[in-house]
Amino acid sequence: xxxxxxxxxxxxxxxxxxxxxxxxxxxQGEMAFLTGxxxxxxxxxxxxxxMIERQTSGQILVDGVDLRTxxxxxxxxxxxxxxVVFQNHQLLLDRSVFHNVALPLQVSGADPQQIAKRxxxxxxxxxxxxxxxxxxxxxxxxxxxxxxxxxxxVNKPQLLLADEPTGNLDPKLSAEIMNLFQExxxxxxxxxxxxxxxxxxxxxxxxxxxxxxxxxxxxxGFG
Amino acid sequence: MAQKPNQRGATRESIKATKxxxxxxxxxxxxxxxxxxxxxxxxxxxxxxxxxxxSVMTVMVIAIALSLPGGLYVLLKNVQSVTDQWEQxxxxxxxxxxxxxDTQALALSHRISAQEDVASVExxxxxxxxxxxxxxxxxxxxxxxxxxxxxxxxxxxxxxxTVDVTTLSSLQAxxxxxxxxxxxxxxxxxxxxLQRLANILSFxxxxxxxxxxxxxxxxxxxxxxxxxxxxxxxxxxxxxMKLVGATDAYIRRPFLYMGFWFGVLGGFFxxxxxxxxxxxxxxxxxxxxxxxxxxxxxxxxxxxEIVLCLTISAFVGVVGAWIAxxxxxxxxxxx
Numbered sequence: 001x002x003x004x005x006x007x008x009x010x011x012x013x014x015x016x017x018x019x020x021x022x023x024x025x026x027x028q029g030e031m032a033f034l035t036g037x038x039x040x041x042x043x044x045x046x047x048x049x050x051m052i053e054r055q056t057s058g059q060i061l062v063d064g065v066d067l068r069t070x071x072x073x074x075x076x077x078x079x080x081x082x083x084v085v086f087q088n089h090q091l092l093l094d095r096s097v098f099h100n101v102a103l104p105l106q107v108s109g110a111d112p113q114q115i116a117k118r119x120x121x122x123x124x125x126x127x128x129x130x131x132x133x134x135x136x137x138x139x140x141x142x143x144x145x146x147x148x149x150x151x152x153x154v155n156k157p158q159l160l161l162a163d164e165p166t167g168n169l170d171p172k173l174s175a176e177i178m179n180l181f182q183e184x185x186x187x188x189x190x191x192x193x194x195x196x197x198x199x200x201x202x203x204x205x206x207x208x209x210x211x212x213x214x215x216x217x218x219x220x221g222f223g
Numbered sequence: 224m225a226q227k228p229n230q231r232g233a234t235r236e237s238i239k240a241t242k243x244x245x246x247x248x249x250x251x252x253x254x255x256x257x258x259x260x261x262x263x264x265x266x267x268x269x270x271x272x273x274x275x276x277x278s279v280m281t282v283m284v285i286a287i288a289l290s291l292p293g294g295l296y297v298l299l300k301n302v303q304s305v306t307d308q309w310e311q312x313x314x315x316x317x318x319x320x321x322x323x324x325d326t327q328a329l330a331l332s333h334r335i336s337a338q339e340d341v342a343s344v345e346x347x348x349x350x351x352x353x354x355x356x357x358x359x360x361x362x363x364x365x366x367x368x369x370x371x372x373x374x375x376x377x378x379x380x381x382x383x384x385t386v387d388v389t390t391l392s393s394l395q396a397x398x399x400x401x402x403x404x405x406x407x408x409x410x411x412x413x414x415x416x417l418q419r420l421a422n423i424l425s426f427x428x429x430x431x432x433x434x435x436x437x438x439x440x441x442x443x444x445x446x447x448x449x450x451x452x453x454x455x456x457x458x459x460x461x462x463x464m465k466l467v468g469a470t471d472a473y474i475r476r477p478f479l480y481m482g483f484w485f486g487v488l489g490g491f492f493x494x495x496x497x498x499x500x501x502x503x504x505x506x507x508x509x510x511x512x513x514x515x516x517x518x519x520x521x522x523x524x525x526x527x528e529i530v531l532c533l534t535i536s537a538f539v540g541v542v543g544a545w546i547a548x549x550x551x552x553x554x555x556x557x558x
Contacts, residue, residue, distance in 0.1 A: 050466070052556075073470075080468035090463050104467035109255045151467070 001063055001081065001158035001190045002028045003049065008058035010044050010214075018044040019214045021058070026192060031185040033201045034194040036211035042194040045211070046163050049192075050082060051075045062159075080108050083152030083189075087164035091136040091147055097123070098132040101150045108155065122150040126180060142173040149180055153189075160184055162193045166200065174200055260476070267480035278485075281449050285489025288442050289536055290496035292435035293524070297497055299424075299431055301522050306420060315398050317378040318409045328376045331406045335380055340397055345379035352377055375408065391418055439539055442489065446482050446543030453481060454551040461555045471552060478548040479541055486540020490533040497524045 003026040010019040019041045026032055034042050047053040048060060051067060060067045062078070070078060083104075091100050101122055105115045123129045126146035128139075136144055145165060152160060162181065166174035178193070178200060185191045195201055201208060210218035271278040317335075319328055325348065336344040347355075352374040382397055384390040394412055402410035454461065464474055501523035508521050524532070 052466075076465075076468045076470045076473075078468075079466065084466060090459075090466065092460055092463060094460075103463065107464055107467055107469040107473055109252075109259055111255070111258070 002026065002061075003159065003190065003192075004061040005045075006059045006061070008048065008055045008060055010041075010048065010053065011056045017214055019048075019055070019211075022211070022214070022216045023058075024209055024216060024219055026190060029185070029188045029190055030207065031182065031191040032193075032207040032209055033204065034192060034209045034211065035196060035198060035201055038196065039213075040211040041214040042211055043163055044214075046084070046161050046192075046194060049159070049161060050084060051078055076107075080104065080155060081158050083155075083157035083160045085145070085148045085152045085160070085162040085165045087167035091144060091151075093135065093137050095135075096132065097128065097134050097136060097139070097147050100136060100147055101132075101154050104151060104155045110155075118154055119150075122154040123147075125153070125183075126150045141168050142176070145169065145173075145177060146180070149177070153184060158190060160189050160191045162191075162195075164194055164196070166195060166197060171200070175203075178204055259473075263476050263480050267477045268484055270477070271481065271484055281445065281485055282488045282492060284445055285442050285485060285536065285540075286492035286496060288438045288445065289489055289493035289532065290500075292431060292438050293493055293497045293532060294500055295431045295434065296528075297501060297523060299427055302424065302427070304522055305519055306424065314413070315380040315382060315394070315401055316411045316413070317380060317401055317404075317407045318411070319376045319378065319406050320408045321373075321375050323376060323406055325376070327406060328378070331404060332378055335378065335401065335404075340383055340393075342381045342383045345381070347377040347379060349374050349376055439535070442486075442536070442539050443543040443546075446485050446540050447547040449485065450478050450482055450544045450547040451551055454478060454548060454555070458555055461552060465555075474552055475545070475548050479544050482540040482542075482544025482547075483537055484540070485544075486536040486538065487533055489540070490536025493536065494524055494529045494532050 005022050005024050008019055008022045009017070011017045022041075022045065034045065036042055044053065048055050048067075049062075051070070054068070067078070092103070098119055101119045102115050105118060110118075120129060120132070123132055126149050128143060128146055128150065131139060131143065136147055139147065149162075149165070152162075160181065165181075166177050169177065174197065181191050181193055182204070207220060208218065209216060319331070329346065332344045332346050335341055349372050353372050356374070380397075380401060382394055384394060398410050398412040401407060461474055501521070505521050505523075512519050512521070
């Protein structure tokens with residue numbers, strides 16, 4: 001998936017300006033990091049891509065389509081093409097790992113056999129195939145995050161967004177998670193990872209976008 | 224640094240392609256659709272079983288709220304069926320002058336029965352009248368103590384129109400016309416009490432309707448509130464489902480089915496309550512009926528009415544859930 005921001009601004013009703021004049025272009029199959037202090041606008045930028053929020057100025061093009069032209073009804077279908085991973089896992093604790101990962105497929109109405117096959121494939125990729133029957137609460141922080149990743153990739157999204165996916169993890173686990181993202185990127189998925197772990201980002205040697213107080217202050221380099 | 228010059232060309236290219244190739248709405252696939260609905264139907268029922276006490280309480284509140292108007296409806300139906308019989312029995316009784324000969328009376332009887340607004344005339348001779356009186360307990364001794372039969376010939380005129388509020392005035396006119404016949408000493412239309420009864424009944428009917436409306440609204444509110452709490456308790460789940468691309472319809476569905484189950488189960492138990500209640504009062508009611516030697520049969524909820532009750536309650540459940548869910552799902556936004 002190809003993402004293009006053109007002088008995108010987001011101003012909240014309170015008057016707070018979360019993003020202003022942000023422009024960048026994420027090519028099909030590219031992997032990039034988004035860094036900046038907390039409050040710099042990383043999460044807002046991700047929310048705009050997910051259409052959780054709408055920009056107040058500029059345009060966002062996804063595969064050449066202006067997101068503003070999408071109706072409310074089209075939003076779920078847009079989200080099905082995007083996988084997201086959050087710092088606070090957002091796993092449902094009333095169901096097993098398997099059913100958590102199956103959620104995006106159930107939501108889009110896949111048939112049960114297909115669901116089982118793809119859920120196991122996704123769990124296999126993140127190395128949790130043997131834990132499918134567990135409750136997420138019984139897993140470690142790193143394992144929970146990997147369940148979140150499995151859920152994000154289970155319906156083969158064209159774009160993978162991760163908001164502080166390594167926030168609570170130790171360096172070794174963080175590196176493992178990042179390697180997972182890299183693997184998905186290698187098979188053609190466009191990946192954007194928001195992280196304030198500059199050392200880790202630098203080690204990954206990918207394009208780095210830096211936000212500061214809602215402005216894009218650096219695009220390129222390795223952080 | 225924000226934008227590289229060489230990307231601008233690509234941008235213009237991509238703007239031209241305003242048509243995107245991903246689906247913006249779900250394509251209707253019957254098999255998939257029914258599979259999902261069936262799964263949600265069972266899942267939402269299992270979910271109710273997951274909170275048995277809360278579910279039972281909600282269902283019982285709905286059942287009680289529905290059984291009240293339902294019970295009054297059955298009561299009304301019984302009273303109405305009793306009065307229906309009275310309506311059929313409505314007659315104008317003509318007491319002829321005592322000295323009248325049988326032949327004159329018969330001639331009058333034929334004349335009256337030829338009238339267009341009269342269905343039939345029953346001729347009760349003095350002797351028949353006496354026999355009838357003797358059959359009725361308490362009159363026997365009085366009758367035998369009399370030197371001769373004091374009873375007049377009686378004609379029971381059954382008008383074509385039954386007595387109710389609307390036909391009362393024309394029946395009154397018929398009575399007056401019959402009363403004016405020279406053979407008739409007195410004509411009696413027993414209608415005033417029927418008019419009162421009709422008024423009481425229509426009052427009762429309106430009372431039951433108003434109460435039904437109120438209680439159905441109460442069921443709306445009960446279901447709405449229960450669903451609101453269910454949405455609230457599953458807030459996180461709704462959020463995650465929105466995040467992974469669930470349509471509003473998909474998110475709404477389990478709650479609508481929940482409302483459906485509340486409605487159907489509430490309606491079922493309400494029907495059960497009414498049937499039990501009817502059964503409970505049936506013994507004394509039948510004794511009462513026997514006393515009046517009436518052909519009246521105690522009515523209860525029949526199959527049609529049970530189906531209607533279930534349909535209404537299911538409908539109220541779904542609509543109540545719909546309103547609550549739409550309000551609250553919109554409020555749950557990803558932050």
